[in-house]
Amino acid sequence: MSQDTNAPRKRGRPPSTAAQRRALEAAHDILMVEGFGRLTIEAVAARSGVGKPTIYRSWANAQELAMAALLVSPLPDAETRGATAQAALGAQMRGLVTAFASTRGRQITMALAAADPESEFTKAFRNQVILSSRNAGRVILEKALDRGEITQPPDLEALLDMIYGPVFFRLLVGHQPVSPEFGDAIVRTALRAVARSGT
Numbered sequence: 001m002s003q004d005t006n007a008p009r010k011r012g013r014p015p016s017t018a019a020q021r022r023a024l025e026a027a028h029d030i031l032m033v034e035g036f037g038r039l040t041i042e043a044v045a046a047r048s049g050v051g052k053p054t055i056y057r058s059w060a061n062a063q064e065l066a067m068a069a070l071l072v073s074p075l076p077d078a079e080t081r082g083a084t085a086q087a088a089l090g091a092q093m094r095g096l097v098t099a100f101a102s103t104r105g106r107q108i109t110m111a112l113a114a115a116d117p118e119s120e121f122t123k124a125f126r127n128q129v130i131l132s133s134r135n136a137g138r139v140i141l142e143k144a145l146d147r148g149e150i151t152q153p154p155d156l157e158a159l160l161d162m163i164y165g166p167v168f169f170r171l172l173v174g175h176q177p178v179s180p181e182f183g184d185a186i187v188r189t190a191l192r193a194v195a196r197s198g199t
Helices: 017-034 041-048 052-058 062-070 085-101 103-114 120-146 156-173 180-192
Strands: none
Touching (some): 041 052, 041 062, 062 103, 085 103, 085 156, 085 180, 120 156
């Protein structure tokens, strides 16, 4: 995948959601069937029918696209739209742990453990998995605050770290497995810190 590593992100009109989805689905298919090493921007463009410049507007390189594709959810967004913070975070967490419990997810985790912290591979994991997950969680929590479902935490960033940190710690250290039950336990425990009295 080295030919895609340092390609610049193109300027221009943002790609449509449909084009992004086609590219992600094509990348997911390649990743699951052929493996991380065979996923290139060229291969995704050929399979999806989405042009390379359009793909580069969303992902800087093939590593970023691969990480995003690993987390493509089989569930429609409608299943978490309007849900409680517990339900929405739980669904997101189950998708996250399921992705990394897969064969390809485990391969990526093992590669990450041996990767240089400043490599494009590690940066892609940080941008497309860690930061993307935290940003989605921030939106969920802010909506819950607006609804009065939870109380204002002393530090929202610390709360997000409490939710996502344990998953990535287990993935990278490997001392315990990740599982949907583990994800549910994290969400329950973290939300207790911001639960309204009597709930």
